[in-house]
Amino acid sequence: MAGTEDTANNFLDALLLALDLITEFNAGLIEIVSLSLSVSLSAVLIAASIGLPLGAALTVYNFRGRQISIVLLNALMGLPPVFIGLTVYLLLSRSGPLGALDLLFTPTAMIIAQAILITPIVAALSRQTCQALYEIYEEQLRSLGATPLNIMLTILWDARISLVTAIMAGFGRAIAEVGAVFIVGGNIEHFTRVMTTTIALETSRGNLALAMALGIILVLLSIVVNGVASVTADSVSRSRANR
Amino acid sequence: MGTILSTVINRLILIAAIICSTSASAEKVIKLASTTSTENSGLFKFLLPKFEKATKIKVRVIAAGTGQAIRIGRNGDADVLVVHHPPSEESFVAEGFGLKRHKLMYNDLVIVGPKTDSAKIRGVEEATIAFSKIASSMQLFASRGDDSGTHLVEKEIWKKARLSPQRTRWYLSLGAGMGSTLNIAVAMDTYALTDRASWAAFRNKKNHTILMEGDKTLFNQYSVIPVNKKKHGHVKYDLVKKFTNWLLSNDGQNAIRDFRIDGKQMFFPNANREQ
Incomplete structure (x- = not known):
């Protein structure tokens, strides 16, 4: 049975191992970290290019069923990664409708699954941000004769710093999930193995300290990416204020 | 503006991804769905570099339970299987999804x-x-x-x-x-x-x-089974044939025998050479 002392030792081992892996620039680690980043950042790029305009459009355009769409969008934020993974798997399988593309068990499949997972998050959060701004701007913009498209673009532009939070929420979900990428990527070494699938694999091999170490590195990675995003957003807003 | 730019970038990435995946398939790569024991024990990590060196064929391993590995093969999502449950393997072959069952090794x-x-x-x-x-x-x-x-x-x-x-x-x-x-x-x-x-x-x-x-x-018998090209035309049978031939050859069987964990042999080659 795992005693508390055991657990404490595991945790200490994990911390030391994490430090070792980082300081020695472990080649295997660099490979999976860069794949994790490139998959999740690509997914974020796709999610942002769909989610931001969608969020703004739901704010500005008034149409029948708008309220329902917003409720649906908010609900989709809670989609389980395993469900999305399975759906993408069945679509991309050779026996599925998109089988001819030969994308199953590739990084592209992982990008697709993560993009589906986080687009609702980016869209719903950016809608909320845009809505707040729209309530302030609406009258003024309409009196200037702005078209809905103009209003959308203006709001997105002015809200861009707050929208970073929406995008980062999406990134956080993407980089941390394991259910979808495991199913559609297959956890193939040197090809589709990312941080989270490695953690799952090492746990299953009983290498708990290594799995923990990788978990710690994943947290650090997330802090770095969020830090970069927040510093960039900050410096942008400051340079505007100084102008 | 910003959104249009990001849409363009996004398109470019998708195109790049598609180009990458097609050029990757021009490379000699096969997909192997295997049972977790062979992958997690490190057997493939030991075997595959030797095979790759001999043939320049890359093998991508998807580790799953035997039941799931067979399902992957049935859907045509892998080119070859290494699994360990003879009755399921026989029906996989009998239904035409597997080409032939070759005894590989046991533990x-x-x-x-x-x-x-x-x-x-x-x-x-x-x-x-x-x-x-x-x-x-x-x-x-x-x-x-x-x-x-x-x-x-x-x-x-x-x-x-x-x-x-x-x-x-x-x-x-x-x-x-x-x-x-x-x-x-x-x-x-x-x-x-x-x-x-x-x-x-x-x-x-x-x-x-x-x-x-x-x-x-x-007793735990492992087999290697190529997925049948007649069911799934995209299966890279020429490459798979080289892979199964190598596994069943002296080189492959010796490599299986040489694999050790903590100094102990884990898998015992028993390919039937007459096939």
């Missing part, structure tokens, strides 16, 4: 449990008796419950012992891979059925050890 399954061994199965010679003892003393038993080769053998042993523990409180059906099942077995002090290689490679053994081994019902 054995073992029953692991806490050293205290409350069910007293240590030294028992038959798996059915060991299972009966676990049942009659109502000791916790952790089952994969995932249609893997190991799980199917476990079900057969319960059946032979004329027991159906599936609804009892001491039987834990986990629906998990071998490693996760072992982690749970160790944490909850339960018995479990596992293959020798997964157990040897497992690093979280704590107070668990092998308690029962050596019964012939625990």
